[in-house]
Amino acid sequence: MAAIGVIATLTVAEGKNEDFEAVFAELAAVVRANEPGNVFYALTRSRSNPQVYKVLEQYVDQDALTAHGASDYFQAAGPKLGPCLAGAPDIEYLDAV
Template sequence: MIGICAQFTIQAGKNAEFEALLTEFVTTVKAKEPGATVYQLCKSAKAENDYFMLELYADQAALDAHGKTEHMAALVAKIGGFLAAPPKLTQGPAVF
């Protein structure tokens, strides 16, 4: 399994729109990508405009497939309008 934590800082006042966009995206991932075993958007308890996505993939093939989906391309095209800084990604193998 491969884990990813994607951290996002969004522009002030765009929380509701960002959450709506990501809710639709996460719902699609869960419905169409069986290899994405965990896919969950979380909001920071400390900073109003900080979010993180917890992702867990069955294997490298599932992660590669995720990056090639139409819904990922659509998200990439839209998400820039919400970001206050570039996303930060941490990736690595699951330990157990």
């Protein structure tokens, strides 16, 4: 099965960038340490709008992506990240070619 990419676009509320980045840094460290099926998990910020972030992710297969979403630490990050966001995330799934 081919690798799966994910691009999550997140708009952060004014004044919440530092909090958001701190929570995400903790999550990313745990993902990298515990998910052998995760190829990369990187937070990027828009140069044109500093409130817009994109999480760039790649997983070796669907099982690895499913395991990521079901993990306790990913589930626990939601209530911490949610108050930092200005709206719902936009998630795009991609198939590697």
